[in-house]
Amino acid sequence: MRVLMTTDTVGGVWTFTQELAAGLLESGCTVSLVSFGRLPSPVQQDDCQRLAGMHRERFFYRPSEIGLEWMEDNQTVYEEGASLLTREAVRFSPDVIHSNQFCYGALQLAIPCVVSAHSDVFSWFRACRGASPPPSHWLATYRETVQAGLLQCSAVIAPTRWMMRELAQAFELPQRCDVISNGRTVEAGSGSPRKMCAVTVGRLWDEAKGIDTLHTLRSPIPILVAGSTTHPDARRPPSIASATYLGELGGDQILHLFQSSSIYLCLSRYEPFGLAPLEAALCGCAVVARDLPSLREVWGDSALYFEDTRSLQEILSALAAAPELLAAARESAHRRALAFDRAQMTRHYLDLFESTVAPSERAEHAA
Structure with a gap:
């Protein structure tokens, strides 16, 4: 399966997508990763070079400085990002798009698009400030682009039931909504003495x-x-x-x-x-x-x-x-x-991706 995945270089979404991309590559998929927010740091560049070195010809990375939908200057974020992703889709020919930003669920492409909901502005405000965000042109743009992405995507995924409920308080959700826990696989360490800190x-x-x-x-x-x-x-x-x-x-x-x-x-x-x-x-x-x-x-x-x-x-x-x-x-x-490992997360996402692809396309992919 060929997966076109988006990420951002600002927060934890980067770690999530690196882990999922690694799991998909280990499962035999080919992955094209496109980042938004700001150009990657040297460490993030190293992350991608490591994946490319381990999975030659099956991992591609395209960085960009296009902003994120929650940033203050968000007026042209969707248009700029959609243009980049459309070009990449033409070049890469994905079976499925996995967007880690809401707005790209609205991409006008004949390709299934799954959106992962990592956080949103409205639940952030409720948790941090105990109120809804004040009305503004920025917020109106955010609400409009997020809602369009949610209604036009093939499915929306949240890492917890709590996040899905919070999202439903502010937005209308698509028919298919699933919870898939995040996963991580790391070594526990050498067993050397730990500091009391x-x-x-x-x-x-x-x-x-x-x-x-x-x-x-x-x-x-x-x-x-x-x-x-x-x-x-x-x-x-x-x-x-x-x-x-x-x-x-x-x-x-x-x-x-x-x-x-x-x-x-x-x-x-x-x-x-x-x-x-x-x-x-x-x-x-x-x-x-x-x-x-x-x-x-x-x-x-x-x-x-x-x-x-x-x-x-x-x-x-x-x-x-x-x-x-x-x-x-x-x-x-x-x-x-240990229950939240890369393997379980990858398996659930792969099952979801497969279910969004039309039967004829699945048969072609299998052939």
Whole structure:
């Protein structure tokens, strides 16, 4: 199967699409990946070169600087992106398009298009600010392009039931809506001694990531923070107070950080799934997470949940004082994380892709 996939270079969608692309390639598919948002970083370029080196003639990457539908300057995003994707579709001849932006569900091509819903502006505002976003020309454009993509796509996928319900509050959804959990496959590490420290990873400028929780936290253990401080629209990130800022790390550096740490802090106020805590748990960290319905759906009883700074401090103090409690939390998180692997995610997406292709096209593909 030939899959034309979109991604963005700004957030966690990049990690998701790298993982799914790897799974599809391992399954024998051919993948063309087109990125939006901004030009890829050197680390992201390396990610794609690694896939191209492992799967010669079956992986192609086309970067672009075309914006994303949620960015402030979104008036021509769809038209520019649709033009690029149409040209790529002519060149690549995909069996299916997998868009990780809503708007490209409206592509006027005779090719099935599956849209993955990773987040949306309306649920972000409800979670972070407790209200709907204020009316504006930008918001009207966003709503219009997102709604068009959702109604014209072949299917919409969300990583959690929570995300699908949130999306349905703001938009009319297509007839086919499925939930497919994100997946990740990483090594747990060498088993070398871990530092008694907590780590968190995220865009420091994004209030959804809850980094400001660290302002008044009196942690009994060191806290390390990694992530971008550069907002696409040049907003300033918050201070991280007494935590240690490590900068923006590459994928391998982040995994090494997880493999040498004991606890992952999921501080997010808005987290439709959460790839970073999944990666950390696979690397052997305990997961301490804000008590959100989406995170409860993913982690069940395998994470420790906090509601405010005080309860977070109490959990960290308990883990620091009781090695057996920390060991049990690490084991529970790791066992749960193993259920969300690349293989299960790829299998479900492949089944979905196959079901959207017309029977005659499936027969031609099989031949």
